[in-house]
Amino acid sequence: MEISENYLTNRVTGEIGQATAIYFPTSQDDVVELMQAVRKNHQKLITIGGHTGLSGATFPDNNQVLMSLEKMNRILKLDTETMTLTVEAGVTIAEISEFLAETPYFYAPDPGSKEASIGGNAATNAGGMRAVKYGVTRDNIRAMRVILADSRELQVGSINRKDSSGYDLKDIFIGSEGTLGVITELDLKIQPKPKFSRDILLGFESLTQLSPKVFEILASGLVPATLEFFERDSMSYSERALKLDFPDLSGQAFLLITLDGNAEQQLENELDYLASLSDEALILKDEQTRNAVWQLRGAIASSVELESIQEPLDVVVPVNKIAPTIIALKQMAIAADLSAIFFGHAGDGNIHANIIKNDLTDEEWTEKLEAYLDELYAYVAKVGGKPSAEHGIGLLKKPYFQKYIGTSELVAMKAIKRAFDPENILNPGKIFDL
Amino acid sequence: MEISENYLTNRVTGEIGQATAIYFPTSQDDVVELMQAVRKNHQKLITIGGHTGLSGATFPDNNQVLMSLEKMNRILKLDTETMTLTVEAGVTIAEISEFLAETPYFYAPDPGSKEASIGGNAATNAGGMRAVKYGVTRDNIRAMRVILADSRELQVGSINRKDSSGYDLKDIFIGSEGTLGVITELDLKIQPKPKFSRDILLGFESLTQLSPKVFEILASGLVPATLEFFERDSMSYSERALKLDFPDLSGQAFLLITLDGNAEQQLENELDYLASLSDEALILKDEQTRNAVWQLRGAIASSVELESIQEPLDVVVPVNKIAPTIIALKQMAIAADLSAIFFGHAGDGNIHANIIKNDLTDEEWTEKLEAYLDELYAYVAKVGGKPSAEHGIGLLKKPYFQKYIGTSELVAMKAIKRAFDPENILNPGKIFDL
Known part of the structure; x- marks a missing residue:
């Protein structure tokens, strides 16, 4: 079987790995069948989502079978009463945004790569810009269907908003990077879109000057939708790549803040407060400037990659x-x-x-x-x-993770791995060595 | 050793159990020592917090040793920069409120019993009235120290606001009802107190009329701090017990809603919107009426208990x-x-x-x-x-829990129990039978 080099490549290091085969299941039943075959043949299985990960978590080694969920990309159900969107794991963040664009709802997490799959986002507990107000992926998943190493299907979480009925299985699988099970389907929490949104850019002479402002904002009780910082230098890469200019604001360190909500006057008052925190404040009223600033911010990492x-x-x-x-x-x-x-x-x-x-x-x-x-x-x-x-x-990051995590914590994680995957079939050698 | 009947009593059924001994550790070292002794003597250990639980989770059986954490009740540290309050597990919800009353911060969860310990709240993932806006206990704990069945200390979670570094151990212990480890110390998330708060009472002819209003409120994007419902009947118990009158509002089903935030005008606008949802709306401006309504609501369960x-x-x-x-x-x-x-x-x-x-x-x-x-x-x-x-x-609730949970989910929970407590020392026979 010819495997496209794309799936074998470590995106960060450029290294190219080896794998026995690659499969593209189109249903949960396919995943179960593949899992049974892999186990029977004493192979190992690596699940791939959008292949946008930045830690080498899907990088394959010998005798490992790859499974890309990219063809499990159906949006299954929008339930407006419980505000739940049910999707297959291979659906991308961009596809979720696009689908919800036509509705009054949004899915809050906004990780950097829009081509990432929602299953991959769950597997890494992806964060993104809006986490300061809306939480990370973990906080926005109500439930998931997971195929375990022994091919059983597990339902973790539920669409109930509260639950004290037994151990929390959902949160074990979120962030487990494909080492405990294969996430095939997710019930996502969606929310009403805020009616208004405002952005402001604040310049400071240095990080030392910027830093106390962050506490001050958080301690004021204001909860911004985004609270991004960057140094002037980091913009130069995206300015070159996008051929866009960063606003002419003096300063070496910047805060880029979004406020959102349903009360327009309240947002204006909060903007005034934020503007008072710096002599170099620019409320991004002009749509073109606003878009440019966010494009420049969003493109930092990919622009460095070009050079x-x-x-x-x-x-x-x-x-x-x-x-x-x-x-x-x-x-x-x-x-x-x-x-x-x-x-x-x-x-x-x-x-x-x-x-x-x-x-x-x-x-x-x-x-x-x-x-x-x-x-x-x-x-x-x-x-x-x-x-x-x-x-x-x-x-x-495995060497550093293993070096600095507490011994008891590492022992506990290994115990969980063994409890769910005693034969070490799923993404072996990732996160920690058994 | 004489054991006070209080610790042996199932609060709900009135049944009185038996135990070998009861201990009152005053430090984490005491807990470790006791755990070692229990294990060595092939005994079982039940951890008790405020003894306010409503599911019989601390009810003892023969050859079981009780450990009450009520003397581990120190508030250890208030860190305003990371907005973290560190406490021992035996501290009560009332003591946390009292301590924070003098500060600009509050701990958001507000479960019914203020005499419950924070450790017990974590062990049951307690909810309460403010969960609709601020989440449950799970959402308000940053980190915990846990003593495992083998006496090792485990640090779960951290004061970092994001974390994708290995499996999420914290959420396994929250809600595990003392069956996986003994929670000894917690780092709680605290928040700036909202400046303003408003309450409104809405009457409806029936639950059937009330129910769509709940969706309407949630779908509007308004996030109330509390969104309580009750039937007229349920008030009569607390009216008798407290000798207070419920406001003279016609209707058989009620919504009691709190809005809080820093923008006074916005709250007034939201109140107007809420008032428009019912012909029987009472904004609780008068402090005495407001207190009376909340006392009546809060006392429902305890007032029934009196009769x-x-x-x-x-x-x-x-x-x-x-x-x-x-x-x-x-x-x-x-x-x-x-x-x-x-x-x-x-x-x-x-x-x-x-x-x-x-x-x-x-x-x-x-x-x-x-x-x-x-x-x-x-x-x-x-x-x-x-x-x-x-x-x-x-x-x-164990029989019903075991009956309706999926087989795979129960198998998974048992696997976790065995991974952390292979000798079944900790609170055996609770949640499920091994």
């Missing part, structure tokens, strides 16, 4: 540690002679640090990057952070 | 099934010649049905109640509901 190999990181730290962490990580990068840009979700403490290869040789890059990552993850652990906020651990 | 033995249920159904479910359950009660009152959290589909013994003999009561519960839980399962929304399964 160089990069390592896209998604560490998370407690919200009061964002500024000191970025300052420390920048100093480490300078000391290591590595290019890096920093941006992310200030309301969540989620820092994207993209480390850029530029014209380093492969050897230099590997050596410098490894040394830098050792130092970076040690720092993140020291301030109480975690290696992944929203991309997952996969293969690429 | 009769009762069985307090907390089923949950999809939000669009509330009215048909209550209508069906009422008809069943009439047919069975049983008294029952219905109230609950309309925004969550969480129905409290309190079945009242009155002057039935013990034999009549047991027989009629069992037959009724068989019918009730069958109906709830048929409409996609669950036996417990917020009290937990414990002992009392």
Whole structure:
């Protein structure tokens, strides 16, 4: 069987793996059948969604069978009374948006890649820009159907809004990166679209100046729909790629904030409050400027990719540690002679640090990057952070994850893996080594 | 060792159990020591919080050791930057409220019993009135320290606001009713107090008239802080107990709604909208009336308890099934010649049905109640509901839970239990039988 190189490639490192075969099930029954065959043949199974992951979680090794859910892409049911959208796991985020565009509802999570599948989003507990108000993928899934390693179907969660009836199975599978079961179908929480939305851009001289404003906003009780930060530098890549100009606002560090809600006057009052937080404030009234700013923000990572190999990181730290962490990580990068840009979700403490290869040789890059990552993850652990906020651990972050997680926690995770997949059939060697 | 009868009593049935001993640890080290001793002596351990549970989850059997965490009641740390309150598991909900009263923050969950411990709230995933806006206990715990059956300490969750770093251990322990580990310490999410709050009472001729208004409110995008419903009948118990009068509003079914937020004008506009939904609307401007209505609502269950033995249920159904479910359950009660009152959290589909013994003999009561519960839980399962929304399964709901849960789900829960507590030391026989 010829396997398209796309499915074998680690998107981040460019490495190409090997697999025995690839299958494209079109129904849950197909998944069950494939699972039975894989188990019988003592093979291993890697489930692939949109193949947009950034941690190598679907990268295959020998004797591994690939299963892409891209053909399980039907939107099954819109239930407006319980505000639930039922979809197959291969449906993309873009397809969900498109479907709901015609309705009064929206699905809140807004992760970077719109070509990601909803099953992949669930498997990595994807985050995105709107998490500060609407939560991450975990908070927006009511229920799922999962095929286990022994081919049984499991229903996890329900469309009930409250539940204290036994152990919470749903949240074990969310974020388990295909190592515990195959998510085939999901009941998503949808919400009424807010009637109004406003955006504002605030410039600051430095991250040190920006950081206290984030606390101030969060402590005021205002809950923005997005609360993004980035440094001026990180915009230059998307400016070149999109041929768009960032607004002429002085400052080296920026907050880009969206407010949404049904009370227009209230949003205007909140905007005035936000504008008062910086001498360099631009309310994005003009639709063209607004779109440009959001396009530039959204394209940071993909624009870097056009110019160089990069390592896209998604560490998370407690919200009061964002500024000191970025300052420390920048100093480490300078000391290591590595290019890096920093941006992310200030309301969540989620820092994207993209480390850029530029014209380093492969050897230099590997050596410098490894040394830098050792130092970076040690720092993140020291301030109480975690290696992944929203991309997952996969293969690429596994060494750091295993190094800094508590022994008891790792033992507990392995016990869960063994309980659900005693023969280690599902995505073996990802997240941790058994 | 003399054990006070209080700890041995099933609060709902009045039954008195037996236990080998009771301990009152004052530190996590004490818990570890006790766990080691229990394991060594091949005993079983039941952890007790505020002893306010309504499902018999702490009811002891022979050769079981009781451990009350009531002396682990210190508030350890208020971290305003990450908005985290760290407490020992024995701290009560009332003590948390009292502590935070002096600060600009609040802990959002508001379960019925204020004497419940926060550890018990976590163990049952307690809900309460404000869940429709602020979520249940699960949504308001950032992290916990848990002592496992093998005496290891486990840190689950973190104060980071996002996390995709390995399996979600935290949510397995929340709602596990003391069967997987002993929760000793919790990091709670706290939030800025909303500046304004408004309450309104809406009367309707019947539940059938009330029910569509609930959808209408939820679909409007308005997110009330509470969205309570009750029938006129259910108020009569608390009117007698508290010697307070319910406002003179005609109707048999009521919605009691709280709006909160920082924008006063917006709340007034929303109140106007809500008032337009019923001819019998009373905005609770007068503080005395407002307090009286909330006291009457809060005291329903405890007031019934003063007059009769009762069985307090907390089923949950999809939000669009509330009215048909209550209508069906009422008809069943009439047919069975049983008294029952219905109230609950309309925004969550969480129905409290309190079945009242009155002057039935013990034999009549047991027989009629069992037959009724068989019918009730069958109906709830048929409409996609669950036996417990917020009290937990414990002992009392175990037969119904085991009957209606899917086979795969029960197998999965048992696998988790065995993974964490292979010797079945912790609260054996609760939720399900191994």
